[in-house]
Amino acid sequence: MAHTQELRTLIARELPNLDLVLAWTGGFDPLSSTPLFITTEADLDRLAVGPMHVQNLAAYLPSLKGRKVGIVTRGCDSRTITELLQENLINRDEVVIFGIGCTGAVNIRKVRTAVNGAPVTDVEIGDDVLTVTTGEETHALRLQDVLMDKCYTCAGQAPRMHDHMVSERSGCLATGETPPSSLDLLEGMDARERFAFWEGHMDRCIRCYACRNACPLCVCKDSCVAQSRDPHWVDQSDTPREKLMFQAIHALHTAGRCTECGECERACPMGIPILAMKQALNRRIKHLFDYEAGMDQESTPPLFMFRQQEETIKERDAR
Amino acid sequence: MSTARFLKARDIAPWLEELGREYTVLAPTRHGDTVVFREFEPERGIELDRLSTTPAKKALLPPCETLFEYATTKTDTPPYRTSIELRPTLPEGKILLFGTRPCDARAMQIFDRVYDGEQVKDPYYTARRNAATIVTLACSGQAGTCFCDRVGGSPVDATGSDVLLTPLKAGYVAEALTEKGMELMRDTAFMKADGLRQEALNVRNRILEEVPERTSFLDMERNLLSLFGDLGFWDKTAESCLSCGACTYLCPTCYCFNITDEPHGDSGKRIRTWDNCMSSQFTLEGSGHNPRPTKAHRMRNRIGHKFSYYPQLHDKTLACVGCGRCISNCPVSFDIRNAVACAIQHAAANAQEHAHD
Amino acid sequence: MPVLEGKELRIVGFLCNWCSYGGADTAGVGRFAQPTDLRIIKLPCTGRVNPLFVVRAFLNGADGVLVSGCHPGDCHYTAGNFYARRRLEILRELLDVMGIQQERFHYTWVSASEGQKWKQVVSDFTARIHDLGPAAAFSGCPAVPIDMDETGIKAAG
Ligand code: SF4
Ligand code: SF4
Ligand code: SF4
Ligand code: SF4
Numbered sequence: 001m002a003h004t005q006e007l008r009t010l011i012a013r014e015l016p017n018l019d020l021v022l023a024w025t026g027g028f029d030p031l032s033s034t035p036l037f038i039t040t041e042a043d044l045d046r047l048a049v050g051p052m053h054v055q056n057l058a059a060y061l062p063s064l065k066g067r068k069v070g071i072v073t074r075g076c077d078s079r080t081i082t083e084l085l086q087e088n089l090i091n092r093d094e095v096v097i098f099g100i101g102c103t104g105a106v107n108i109r110k111v112r113t114a115v116n117g118a119p120v121t122d123v124e125i126g127d128d129v130l131t132v133t134t135g136e137e138t139h140a141l142r143l144q145d146v147l148m149d150k151c152y153t154c155a156g157q158a159p160r161m162h163d164h165m166v167s168e169r170s171g172c173l174a175t176g177e178t179p180p181s182s183l184d185l186l187e188g189m190d191a192r193e194r195f196a197f198w199e200g201h202m203d204r205c206i207r208c209y210a211c212r213n214a215c216p217l218c219v220c221k222d223s224c225v226a227q228s229r230d231p232h233w234v235d236q237s238d239t240p241r242e243k244l245m246f247q248a249i250h251a252l253h254t255a256g257r258c259t260e261c262g263e264c265e266r267a268c269p270m271g272i273p274i275l276a277m278k279q280a281l282n283r284r285i286k287h288l289f290d291y292e293a294g295m296d297q298e299s300t301p302p303l304f305m306f307r308q309q310e311e312t313i314k315e316r317d318a319r
Numbered sequence: 320m321s322t323a324r325f326l327k328a329r330d331i332a333p334w335l336e337e338l339g340r341e342y343t344v345l346a347p348t349r350h351g352d353t354v355v356f357r358e359f360e361p362e363r364g365i366e367l368d369r370l371s372t373t374p375a376k377k378a379l380l381p382p383c384e385t386l387f388e389y390a391t392t393k394t395d396t397p398p399y400r401t402s403i404e405l406r407p408t409l410p411e412g413k414i415l416l417f418g419t420r421p422c423d424a425r426a427m428q429i430f431d432r433v434y435d436g437e438q439v440k441d442p443y444y445t446a447r448r449n450a451a452t453i454v455t456l457a458c459s460g461q462a463g464t465c466f467c468d469r470v471g472g473s474p475v476d477a478t479g480s481d482v483l484l485t486p487l488k489a490g491y492v493a494e495a496l497t498e499k500g501m502e503l504m505r506d507t508a509f510m511k512a513d514g515l516r517q518e519a520l521n522v523r524n525r526i527l528e529e530v531p532e533r534t535s536f537l538d539m540e541r542n543l544l545s546l547f548g549d550l551g552f553w554d555k556t557a558e559s560c561l562s563c564g565a566c567t568y569l570c571p572t573c574y575c576f577n578i579t580d581e582p583h584g585d586s587g588k589r590i591r592t593w594d595n596c597m598s599s600q601f602t603l604e605g606s607g608h609n610p611r612p613t614k615a616h617r618m619r620n621r622i623g624h625k626f627s628y629y630p631q632l633h634d635k636t637l638a639c640v641g642c643g644r645c646i647s648n649c650p651v652s653f654d655i656r657n658a659v660a661c662a663i664q665h666a667a668a669n670a671q672e673h674a675h676d
Numbered sequence: 677m678p679v680l681e682g683k684e685l686r687i688v689g690f691l692c693n694w695c696s697y698g699g700a701d702t703a704g705v706g707r708f709a710q711p712t713d714l715r716i717i718k719l720p721c722t723g724r725v726n727p728l729f730v731v732r733a734f735l736n737g738a739d740g741v742l743v744s745g746c747h748p749g750d751c752h753y754t755a756g757n758f759y760a761r762r763r764l765e766i767l768r769e770l771l772d773v774m775g776i777q778q779e780r781f782h783y784t785w786v787s788a789s790e791g792q793k794w795k796q797v798v799s800d801f802t803a804r805i806h807d808l809g810p811a812a813a814f815s816g817c818p819a820v821p822i823d824m825d826e827t828g829i830k831a832a833g
Contacts, residue, residue: 027652029463034652035559055651059561113352117369119462163815188709195775195812204350206373206382208564208595214650221562222599233732235581237593238383241735241814248731248770255766261611267650269372269565277773284769289762303766306758308749313765318742318782 003100003166007072007293008044009314010098010164014070015041018096021070022060024053030123031108035060038070051106051125051173054148056080056261062089074102078159079259079294080216081130086297089219094109098161102154103255104173106130109271115139128173132319140186143173149275150262151177167232182273185279201272211274212250214267217257225249247314256285256303259294266275286311322504323519325512327490329433334507335359335417341417342452345378347371359417367418367456370461370465374571374644375423379430379447380414381481383592386578390586401533408588410443414451415503422467422640424455424479426571429640432633433574443591445487452499456491457481460529464643466656468530471537472640475523485519494521536626536637536659543659544628544664556658557618559651566645566653567595567621572638575601596620618658626659683737685805689716690725692757695746698788700798708795711802714742721745722783723756727767734776737813739804743783752785757785779808786800 002266009022021038027045036046049072057071058080073081081097084090111132112120115294118134125131130141151174158168186194209226213217225233226246234245250264258278265275285291289312326334335344336359345357353372359365362497365520388406427448434444458465458474467473477483481500484491492515495501546552554640567573577594581587594601597618611617629638639655691697697718703710719725722745730741743764751757764783772778782801786794 028646028654032647032652034654037558060559109352115493117354121463133340153733179323183773189775191772191775191777192812193775194773197815198775201351204353204355204373206564206568207593208568209598210563210565210650213561213563227598227600231580232729235381236577236579237581237588237590238592239383239814244774245732245735248735248774249728251770252727252731252767255770263650267561267563267565269648269650270350270355277770280769280773281766286764288765303759303762306755306762308758310761316784317781318784318797319804 004047004049005098006166007049007098007198010166011038011070011072012041012044013046014096014098014164017068018070019067020064021072021098023098024049024055024057025045029120030113031106031120049100051104051143052108052123054105054108054266056214056216056263058084058261059214059263061095061216062219065090065094069093071095071270072098072100072102073159073162074105075154075156075158075160076102076105078161078258079155080261081294082160082297083217083257083259083294083301086294086299086301089186092296097159097162097164099159101163101166101168102157103171104143105148106143107146107148107266109152109266111141112140113271114146127171128175144176145179147174148258148262148266149181149279152181153260155292160295161182182239182277183275184278186280197315198247199240200245204270205240205243205251205272206304207238207243207246207269208269209246209249210265210267210269211264211272215250215254216261216263217254218250218257247274247277251281254278255281256289256291257293258282297319322495322501322513323516324493324504324507324509325375325487325490325515326395326493326509327608328486330490330509332361334367335415335508336361338415342413344415344417345375346417346430352422356416365418370420370458370462370642370644371418372644372648373569374426374642375416375419375453376426376430376571376574378414378451379427379444380434380574380576380585380593384410384443386591387588388586388588392585395607410446410450411497412450414447414548416451418452419455419480420458420642421455421474421476421478421480422465422642423571424453425467425640426452426470427479429633429636429638430574448555451564452481452503453479454482454483454484454500454503455491456520457486457526459486459526462643464646466533466643466647469533469536469656470637470641471535473530474526477486485522487515487518487522487542492516494519514541518621532646534660536663538635539659539663540627540630540635542670543623543662544631545669546662547619547623548668549665549669552662553615553619556622556661557614560614560618560653561650562597562614563616563650564593564595564597564616565648565650566655567597569644569648571640571642572625596626622658622662626662684713685720685802685810686737687713687740687742687802687805688733688738689742690722690729691716691718691743692721692724692745692750692752693718694721695750696744696794697787699744699786699790699794702788702791703794703798704791704831705720706791708791710775710798713740713802713805721751721753721756722760722764723751723753724761725764727763727770730764730767730781731770731774734771734811737811738780738782739808739811740782740801742797742801743774744786744794747785747787747821750785766831774806776811777808779804780811799815 019273023036024033025036027034058077115134128143130138291302320548345356346359347354347366348363349366354366355373355374385408393401434441458493481497495504576591576593580589625639733741745757768778
């Protein structure tokens with residue numbers, strides 16, 4: 001692939017000035033990918049980029065603060081970087097951005113569900129079809145139907161800032177109608193049904209906190225209130241109530257900061273549609289404050305500020 | 320073994336339903352896009368076609384076990400005495416674990432050495448263990464992430480099971496392997512099938528033939544221990560890890576726990592919940608000191624415990640059964656097979672170097 | 677309503693120390709009759725109200741939650757209620773998507789001198805919650821604190 005080769009060349013040129021470069025490589029099967037930490041030129045052979053390389057690498061940046069780090073970045077990931085810069089969680093002069101134009105990211109879970117969990121032996125990406133082979137069987141899936149939620153609301157395929165850029169790629173896999181999201185599903189329900197929806201889903205949450213640890217904006221992971229005994233926000237019993245409480249914590253701690261990168265939901269091993277809560281908050285924040293996270297480094301996140309007169313907030317009475 | 324029966328696929332659900340009267344029946348069922356072990360209910364169905372997302376361990380080590388309940392009372396006149404009443408809560412009732420895979424069943428024996436050993440017998444664990452009958456389904460083949468063969472097991476291994484099911488065309492040959500298994504099979508209406516034993520054996524042999532020749536992770540405990548001080552190696556190994564608990568909570572052999580009191584007003588309970596060594600809080604001490612401060616330390620512990628410390632303590636049995644759940648469910652696809660293989664190589668290389676010194 | 681006649685529901689109120697708690701006090705001193713479902717928790721400022729207090733209250737079994745502070749512009753700490761307004765407005769959306777009816781939550785501003793207004797707020801909000809009835813609870817995890825009779829534990833003499 002010409003783009004991958006170009007990216008390799010760009011990185012190779014910068015590598016002597018950097019401690020490491022964050023990129024992707026293939027995982028345990030053709031549908032999976034894993035972050036690649038490049039420190040030598042030999043590592044570059046394993047580098048791969050494409051719709052199935054899905055982790056938001058910017059999640060590693062805060063923990064690498066103080067080191068000089070290169071990072072391969074798509075449009076959506078750059079919003080995370082912007083947000084981290086806005087909050088002074090990273091320093092711009094320690095990060096070297098290798099921009100790539102993105103054509104869309106595959107929602108791996110959707111694909112695995114579509115092939116009924118069968119072991120995948122081969123995957124091929126066509127113009128608008130993903131061909132998945134599971135042993136003897138082949139499945140042709142419309143790419144449009146199996147992208148990550150964020151791709152349907154993409155704010156730009158190229159990163160919002162870069163130091164090096166792989167030549168523009170054209171095309172976008174998200175064409176045509178957006179398939180319904182979990183939030184759409186929730187919209188169609190009344191309050192009791194929604195409550196039951198979460199009770200049902202949280203029942204299988206294993207409290208692994210992968211959702212939190214994969215979130216690039218959950219920077220206090222090691223001292224998260226979810227595991228604090230005092231204050232006792234969440235108790236340890238294995239109930240939907242306590243598990244949903246944590247999801248509320250995550251959603252509110254990222255309110256006005258969340259870029260909808262989708263890592264929380266992608267990381268969840270139990271396939272719980274937790275992104276819906278964050279999408280709902282973001283929609284409200286856009287409506288009230290005309291704000292989207294990670295778009296402008298100079299702006300202040302909406303919950304870090306206020307206006308004396310809030311035109312969009314109306315007083316209600318208690319009746 | 321005396322009892323073999325033939326279970327028609329479509330007779331299984333009604334049978335489990337009936338057993339539900341006598342046992343708590345746990346079976347793999349669909350839950351959203353995943354498959355989890357939970358109480359069998361006919362409308363939930365049963366999913367035997369693929370390895371469940373969650374392991375079967377919760378039958379013996381539930382994610383949350385109430386150790387006892389308590390209530391305090393204060394007298395409302397001087398001298399204001401507080402008294403406390405405890406109520407122990409031991410698990411009761413028989414458990415039937417249906418549709419475990421050989422790896423999951425094997426894992427139960429790894430728990431036994433710890434919770435039902437010579438020195439320590441955990442009353443909660445042993446109560447469940449003694450009350451549990453395990454019906455295992457031999458795997459028709461290995462998935463891409465499976466590596467039971469490299470850790471001492473196999474897709475048709477019967478270790479830890481009371482009954483082994485071998486898949487034939489329209490159903491399963493069930494062979495009882497223990498007293499408990501015989502008791503379970505004896506009382507069924509299923510067809511006697513001693514004649515099918517040979518066929519089942521043939522099927523299992525064919526499955527075994529499909530298992531590839533690969534290097535084994537057995538007998539590496541000393542070798543791996545020599546890497547303990549090489550933190551640079553563990554740093555590199557753990558670089559992409561997010562320190563979440565997905566791998567350990569979905570691992571059929573991880574058995575670490577936390578104990579907390581959860582008070583609500585004047586009453587409450589003491590509970591034992593799953594804990595995981597990949598989290599920084601796992602070893603955080605009251606003083607604020609943390610002996611495993613980085614994810615490198617924690618990864619070293621996870622791999623070290625499974626492939627070195629445990630086997631050294633327990634007659635060379637690995638604390639990994641090769642189910643591959645930690646690989647397929649890791650948000651960054653961390654592959655423990657590669658990590659262990661690398662560690663073994665690295666340790667060997669170090670040893671060579673020292674030999675030349 | 678008839679079913680709940682005479683039965684209290686659980687309403688939690690987070691009140692700021694300087695205005696609304698004073699307002700509630702004024703209402704009390706003035707002996708204005710009000711429903712008694714509300715349980716008040718006093719905080720320094722609505723700026724101290726973590727929206728998660730409200731979520732936790734609901735998940736622990738509250739049927740309604742009321743937050744009240746100084747009028748915008750009158751905050752004892754200048755800006756606490758300005759921040760609170762934004763947070764609580766966002767919170768409404770979260771409650772909604774979680775399946776907790778937005779109507780069960782209300783925030784308002786009552787000053788220390790507005791005893792009459794306080795009485796009105798409490799009466800109106802309580803009536804609203806009674807119209808809605810008890811909130812949904814998760815099956816298998818009852819509202820806390822657990823009833824002693826339910827656990828079967830006998831208190832020692
Ligand atoms: S949930 Fe909140 S406390 Fe926990 S890590 Fe995320 S931001 Fe921090
Ligand atoms: S909450 Fe989820 S979608 Fe939002 S930034 Fe964090 S991981 Fe991304
Ligand atoms: S990642 Fe999923 S299973 Fe794990 S704690 Fe989060 S919601 Fe629960
Ligand atoms: S599941 Fe993966 S990311 Fe999470 S702790 Fe385990 S190895 Fe690390």
